[in-house]
Amino acid sequence: MSPAAARRRIAEATDWRLYLVTDPHLGGGQDAVPGIVAEAVRGGVGVVQVRDKECDDDEFAVHAAAIAAAADRAASEVGRRVPVFVNDRLEVARELGLHLHIGQRDEPLARARAALPDELMLGLSIESDVQLVEALADPAVAPDVIGASPVWSTATKTDTAPALGVQGADRIARVAADAGVRSVGIGGVSPTNVADLATTALDGVCVVSAIMAAPDPRAAAADLLARWEAGRGTR
Numbered sequence: 001m002s003p004a005a006a007r008r009r010i011a012e013a014t015d016w017r018l019y020l021v022t023d024p025h026l027g028g029g030q031d032a033v034p035g036i037v038a039e040a041v042r043g044g045v046g047v048v049q050v051r052d053k054e055c056d057d058d059e060f061a062v063h064a065a066a067i068a069a070a071a072d073r074a075a076s077e078v079g080r081r082v083p084v085f086v087n088d089r090l091e092v093a094r095e096l097g098l099h100l101h102i103g104q105r106d107e108p109l110a111r112a113r114a115a116l117p118d119e120l121m122l123g124l125s126i127e128s129d130v131q132l133v134e135a136l137a138d139p140a141v142a143p144d145v146i147g148a149s150p151v152w153s154t155a156t157k158t159d160t161a162p163a164l165g166v167q168g169a170d171r172i173a174r175v176a177a178d179a180g181v182r183s184v185g186i187g188g189v190s191p192t193n194v195a196d197l198a199t200t201a202l203d204g205v206c207v208v209s210a211i212m213a214a215p216d217p218r219a220a221a222a223d224l225l226a227r228w229e230a231g232r233g234t235r
């Protein structure tokens with residue numbers, strides 16, 4: 001099997017329903033994050049992204065390696081595979097052999113795809129229909145997953161494009177699905193609105209504060225997943 005085919009297999013086998021993006025501030029500091037991630041995986045998180053906008057690449061690499069090890073251990077306890085993405089930092093993703101998520105103002109898509117080993121997934125933030133058309137134009141460099149961003153405005157990240165809303169996220173998810181690309185919705189997702197997104201064509205939701213700031217990350221993850229499933233049932 002070619003590395004690109006292996007990557008497609010990983011994307012197909014991944015449970016995208018609940019995707020956690022880490023935040024050391026909300027989690028009580030970098031050292032607390034691996035434990036939170038492990039608990040969140042035990043609660044049902046299927047994908048993790050390591051995000052820290054402040055530290056340098058060397059510190060980030062140590063932090064990401066600790067999170068990836070914690071996610072792996074917790075995933076094997078529950079008999080699953082949980083892919084780990086690095087936010088923004090291409091060189092760290094390459095160094096650690098982790099997947100990469102980039103946004104519209106990060107490394108250009110074609111350059112990131114060319115620099116990332118073929119077996120590693122590439123995620124891309126999509127803020128508009130036009131951005132998605134551009135991202136899908138060349139299947140050789142198209143992302144493996146997109147983050148429809150932001151669905152709702154959020155205090156966790158204020159330098160975002162205007163909110164897409166449920167309908168905007170659904171429109172983007174449908175176009176992505178037609179191209180065989182997975183999609184998750186990010187921004188303001190909480191227990192009170194996750195079921196609304198489950199009625200769309202999205203493959204899942206992506207959260208930061210709903211898990212990182214929760215008193216019990218495992219219970220928070222299980223609750224979000226149960227509400228997603230309940231909403232999915234009404235589709």
Ligand SMILES: Cc1ncc(COP(=O)(O)OP(=O)(O)O)c(N)n1
Pocket residue numbers: 021049051087088101102103104105106123124125126146147148149157184186206
């Ligand atoms: C899954 C997912 N979707 C969107 C984003 C946002 O990425 P970006 O716009 O590059 O912003 P930062 O996260 O880098 O501040 C994401 N991280 N993950």
Ligand SMILES: Cc1ncsc1CCOP(=O)(O)O
Pocket residue numbers: 021149150153154155156157160186187188189206207208209210
């Ligand atoms: C990283 C990111 N990208 C778009 S919104 C966002 C933050 C989402 O955080 P929360 O889940 O706490 O609203």
Ligand SMILES: [Mg+2]
Pocket residue numbers: 087088101102103104106
């Ligand atoms: Mg980014």
